[in-house]
Structures are given as C-alpha cells and as structure tokens.
Amino acid sequence: MDSITFMAATGSTQANAALWLGALQAAMDRFQINTPPRRAAFLAQVAFESGRFPPPPVAENFNYSVEGLRATFRSLTAAQCASLGRQPGEARVPPQRQQQIANLVYGGRYGNGPAATGDGWKYRGSGLIQLTFKDNFARAGQAIGADLAGNPDLVRNDPATAALVSAWYWQSHGCNELADANKFTAITAQINPAHAGETGRLEAFQLANNALNVSPAAGAGGTAVA
Numbered sequence: 001m002d003s004i005t006f007m008a009a010t011g012s013t014q015a016n017a018a019l020w021l022g023a024l025q026a027a028m029d030r031f032q033i034n035t036p037p038r039r040a041a042f043l044a045q046v047a048f049e050s051g052r053f054p055p056p057p058v059a060e061n062f063n064y065s066v067e068g069l070r071a072t073f074r075s076l077t078a079a080q081c082a083s084l085g086r087q088p089g090e091a092r093v094p095p096q097r098q099q100q101i102a103n104l105v106y107g108g109r110y111g112n113g114p115a116a117t118g119d120g121w122k123y124r125g126s127g128l129i130q131l132t133f134k135d136n137f138a139r140a141g142q143a144i145g146a147d148l149a150g151n152p153d154l155v156r157n158d159p160a161t162a163a164l165v166s167a168w169y170w171q172s173h174g175c176n177e178l179a180d181a182n183k184f185t186a187i188t189a190q191i192n193p194a195h196a197g198e199t200g201r202l203e204a205f206q207l208a209n210n211a212l213n214v215s216p217a218a219g220a221g222g223t224a225v226a
Contacts, residue, residue, distance in 0.1 A: 001021070001025065001039075003017045003018065003021055005211055005212070006021050006024075006043075008207075008210075008211035009040070009043050009044075009047075009207060009208040009211035009212055010043050010044075010047040010052055010053060010204075010207070010208065011047065011052050011204070011207060012047065012052045012053045013052075015055075016052065016053045016054060016055065017053070019053070019055055019056075019159055020053040020159055020163065023159040023160045023162070023163035023164075024043075024046075024163045024167075026160070026163070026164075027160075027163035027164045027166065027167035027168075028042065028167055030164065030167060031164075031167035031168055031170065031171040031176075032171060032176055033167055033170060033171070033176060035179075035180075036212045036213065036214045037179050037180065037182070037214050038176050038179045038180070039208075039212060040179075040205065040208040040209050040211075040212045040214045041175070041178075041179040041184055041187055041205065041208070042167070042170055042175070042179070043204075043208045044184075044201065044204040044205040044207070044208040044209075045129075045170075045175075045187060045188070045191055045201060045204070045205075046128045046129060046166050047204050047208075048197060048200055048201045048204045049128060049129055049130055049191065049192075050127075050128045050129075053128070056156060056157045056158070056159065056162075057153075057156040057157050058126065058127055058128060058156055058162060059124060059125065059126050059127075059156045060102070060124045060125030060126070060130060060132070061098075062093060062097075062098035062099075062101045062102055062124075063086065063092045063093045063098065064085050064086065064093065064101070065085050065086045066081050066082055066085030066086065067085070068085065068086075069081040069084065069085045069101070073101070073104075073105045075104075075105055076101075076104060076105065080104065084097050084100055084101050084104075098121075099118070099121040100115075102120040102121040102124045103115040103116075103117075103118055103119070103120035103121050104120065105120060106119070106120030106121075106123065106124065106132065106133065107119060107120045109133060110132075110133035110134065110135045110136065111123075111133055111134035111135035111136075111138065111149075112133055112134050119134055122134075122152055123136075123137055123152055126152060126155040126156045126162075127155040127156060127161075127162035127165050127166060128162050128163065128165070128166040129165065129166040129169050129170070129191060131155055131165055131169065134149055137149045137152050137155065140155075140165045140168055140169065143168045143172070144161070144164045144165065144168055146161060148161070148165070169191075173190040173191075174190065175187050175190055175191075178190070184201075184202070184205055185198075188201055
C-alpha cells in the first residue's frame with residue numbers, strides 16, 4: 001500500500017501517513033491482516049479509534065465537562081464529577097486533575113493498583129486501539145516481545161509499538177475471522193462493546209472499502225454488517 005492509498009483509505013494527512021504507514025504495514029503483515037477485506041476493516045476501526053493517526057503521543061483524553069464525566073464514568077460520585085470536571089472559565093481540565101480522574105476510574109482493576117498508586121494514569125487508554133489496564137499492557141507486551149507493563153509510554157509514543165499492539169489486539173480478538181465473514185459491527189463490539197461512534201465507524205469502513213477496491217460482493221470487506 002502506498003501513501004496515497006493509505007490517505008484515501010483512512011482520511012489521514014500526508015504527514016501522518018509518513019509517520020504511521022510503515023509501522024502499520026509491518027504490523028499487519030505480522031498478524032495476518034493480509035487481505036483487502038481484513039485491511040479495510042482494520043484501517044477503518046483503527047483510524048476511527050485514533051482520530052486518523054495523529055502524531056504521538058496517542059493517549060486517552062480526560063478533558064471532560066462535569067456532565068461528560070457523569071455520563072462516561074458512572075463509578076464517580078456527583079461530588080467527584082463536580083470537582084474534577086472542567087470548571088467555568090477553563091479551556092481544558094488541568095493535567096493534575098486529568099490524572100486524578102484516570103486514577104479514580106481505572107484504579108484497582110485488571111492489575112492496576114488503587115488510585116493512590118497512579119496506575120490508572122500510567123495504564124490509561126493508549127495507542128491506536130486505546131490499550132488500557134496493566135494486565136493488558138503486560139499481555140500485549142508478551143505477545144510482541146516488549147516490556148510494556150514496565151514502559152507503557154512505548155504504546156503512546158512509538159508508532160512501531162502502537163501499530164503492533166493494535167494488530168495483536170485485532171488478531172487475538174478474532175477480528176480477522178470476523179472481517180472474513182463481513183461482520184463489521186461484530187468487530188466494533190470487540191473493540192468498543194458500547195458501540196460508541198457506530199455511524200463514524202461505518203463511514204470510515206466505506207472510505208477504506210472504496211480506497212482498497214473492496215465491494216460487498218467480495219464478502220468480508222463489504223458494507224453489510226452483522
């Protein structure tokens with residue numbers, strides 16, 4: 001795939017294509033994302049998740065309004081949302097409060113220590129598929145041969161690592177087979193069980209299909225969903 005095709009498939013800029021294309025090619029080859037239908041579905045989902053492959057660092061954003069915190073993280077109390085969310089006159093939630101949010105909502109789960117350890121921030125959503133929690137960083141690191149639990153910034157800052165993690169996640173969750181069966185919505189469920197952004201994902205899928213010349217008649221990469 002050349003950069004022109006990649007930009008057409010993902011809506012990314014030329015500069016972002018230069019950052020990510022080589023890393024993604026290597027990752028797709030390693031994890032058998034090796035047919036046009038598989039690649040169209042993968043690029044669509046990862047482009048949507050990442051915001052079309054921005055420059056690093058690629059990490060979860062905790063710049064929430066008070067109302068946004070309430071809607072997104074039901075584990076937070078109303079008082080926590082009121083004190084930690086974006087306040088009147090603030091353009092963004094300051095970094096210290098963003099860290100507090102992450103530590104509260106992700107602390108004590110899936111290998112993370114309690115909020116006081118800072119693990120929620122350390123293992124916040126990172127990379128192209130928003131890898132989250134220490135256990136998942138460790139599992140991904142074992143799969144790609146890197147100490148990601150010890151150095152989680154690699155997922156956020158290194159395109160090669162981020163690409164490998166996303167392709168590993170894709171393969172390990174059966175997404176190649178779902179792409180072969182033309183079940184794009186089922187792929188979304190593996191990546192985001194709440195199906196957040198369904199319309200945007202389908203639009204990204206159509207864009208990738210068009211660029212890679214995948215049609216519904218080809219089976220796996222078409223616009224039909226299941």
